[in-house]
Amino acid sequence: MATEILMPALSPTMEEGTLAKWLVKEGDEVSSGDILAEIETDKATMEFEAVDEGTIGKILIEEGTEGVKVNTAIAVLLEEGETADDIDSAKSAPAQAKSDDSDAKSSDDSDDSDRATPAEGKKQPQPDTSPDWPEGTPMKQQTVREALRDAMAEEMRRDNDVFLMGEEVAEYQGAYKISQGLLDEFGAKRVIDTPITEHGFAGIGVGAAFGGLRPIVEFMTFNFAMQAMDQIINSAAKTLYMSGGQMGAPMVFRGPNGAAARVGAQHSQDYAAWFMQIPGLKVAMPYSASDYKGLMKSAIRDPNPVIFLENEILYGRSFDVPDVEDYTVPFGKARIWREGSDVTIVSFGIGMTYALEAAEKLAEEGIEAEVIDLRTLRPMDTDTVLKSVMKTNRCVTVEEGWPQGSVGGYISGVIMQEAFDYLDAPVITCTGKDVPMPYAANLEKHALVTTDEVVKAVKQVTYR
């Protein structure tokens, strides 16, 4: 029976890619292991090999096609004795239907749509207020990945003492391709591949900061920063205080944080609440590309150690970024993405995707949510949250991290202490579930916070 060859997912977070080149043509016989095509993602170009043997019956997606969704049929493989005539009606149709289906999902109420839906075809809700840049500022579309790279490159051009070190940051161009091109521009002295030795190179980074440099230490993911926790907390965060202000560690620890997709318990933890607790550290966890850019530039210039929590799923998402010479965003200033009078939704990082989606759905039902992106967790702009809660009298917080000792738990504590009389309902904290991250796709989806849970929480606090 003819087999469909499907567009492969080449990384845990890949949602679509470009079918760059076919290396086989219709009628070619292939056996398992033969290279069929080159697939390009935003991170890399990869070769795609045949799993089964047979004859290429029909190529369904032309080479050069961009935005081919994962699992779309791209060709049909015939077994012995079959001809191309056997396939047309039977095989290509379901593939078509499948891709229609995935578009339809983004507007239905199933929580299946919360995570896996492609960034494209889904416009991010526009903020009602944009305090970060004046009207008329020229804008460009950029991915979070590009924004981060540009931020680092601009700061490295500006200050020779800034350098980047970490695993695979130089010759490999970054495990997640954040440092793409930096080695070429700045050379091996300033873009440094380290051995896999987080505790050691984090400590060397801190020592280099004591010695007058401005290191950017990349952790391939923050899960591995656990190995370096002592150097981050005891050496980087506390030295300014312990030295009576004589020396400190002006540096950035950065890397992806939180769940990616299907990488299991040890690679899927949100450390926001952990780092947020430490005096001496600053902590950023941005959502949009403009904030990634502006906050990274501020982080590199900051005379203190900064924890910069990125998100792998957001790396490939595009946003408007001001196309200006030197765009920075200050720490400690939240951004109101959407004004509303019925409820305040507070989130940060990837949590903002659920918050904004929920706000859209709620608007359809006549509930106007004010959505606040904290952007930095330390310092935290609780002032903006409190002012909003005083207006809406209700609050829901959204994050992917665990419930006990959560960021939301802290925020609800602040609201209770500072604005108790304004509350018309208890604050609800929407968080990831209190479990290690499971691997199975369905379990993982339920382990994370969902848009539906946010919608439900808002209805609960608004008594609808």
Added chain:
Amino acid sequence: MAAKKSSKKPNVSAEELTSYYRDMLLIRRFEEKAGQLYGMGLIGGFCHLYIGQEAVVVGLEAAAEEGDKRVTSYRDHGHMLACGMDPNGVMAELTGREGGYSKGKGGSMHMFSKEKHFYGGHGIVAAQVPLGAGLAFADQYKDNGRVTFTYFGDGAANQGQVYETFNMAALWKLPVIFVIENNQYAMGTSQQRSTSSAEIWERGKAFGIPGEAVDGMDVLAVKEAGQKAVAHARKDGPYILEIKTYRYRGHSMSDPAKYRTREEVQKMRDERDPIEAVRTLLLEGNHATEDDLKAIDKEIKKVVNESADFAKESPEPHLDELWTDIYATEVPQEA
């Protein structure tokens, strides 16, 4: 291999020998005073004395040049005095007073001096090892010809981050001298009971880092080895000195020292004391008279007593200090 000793007839001037005598004596008298103040309740928390190990820092400081850096563990009073930090400021930090190097906020284990290129004073065993390599990394990046003395103990030598650091220091040829102050006891556990290798410096061989063992009770031997290490580090990257020394006092003030006999300590004091050794050289070489040395003793006593007075009289930090130095508004400038 036996630890290297200095040549039998050292070619040193009276002036040089006298300065070693003076510097080692300052550390010893300072530490004895600190022990007293601890007993009086004026110093709190942990207090790790350096008595017995004086020749290590004094010998190595003699091999250092202006601008070279040093970083060490929590047993740090000797290092600070040897690199020229003010005894008043060190003692006042021990008593937690405003006049201390960290305004009373660091304590015995956490003191720093940008001016003297002393980068702490670190309380977590072996954490200073990658930090020291990082300081050397900064010097290499700036191409300023400086080296960093990274001190740690035989106990710290069993921490994983030491070997992570050895690997990168060798890979990148960092100008760092790893000084293992082997005082034979990791708190209460003897080297024999904690460490698989008899010669810790030989572990560097696995990384291609050269090194040697040095008699740490002989200040001249330490200086000689230090000069060799410094020359190597400035040109060719890391070097290891395993300096065999001995601490007379407990691990900290609260150590009952049941893990070794009183006789063992007394034997070391009687036969190997580094200060007595220099005293003998001075007298036997006719470089100094008993009266000369008495004058030095008197002078040191005065400095130490003054530091104790300063440390008692300096006020406790203002309560506002609780809230300062948590975040910098600008990067502190290099001295």
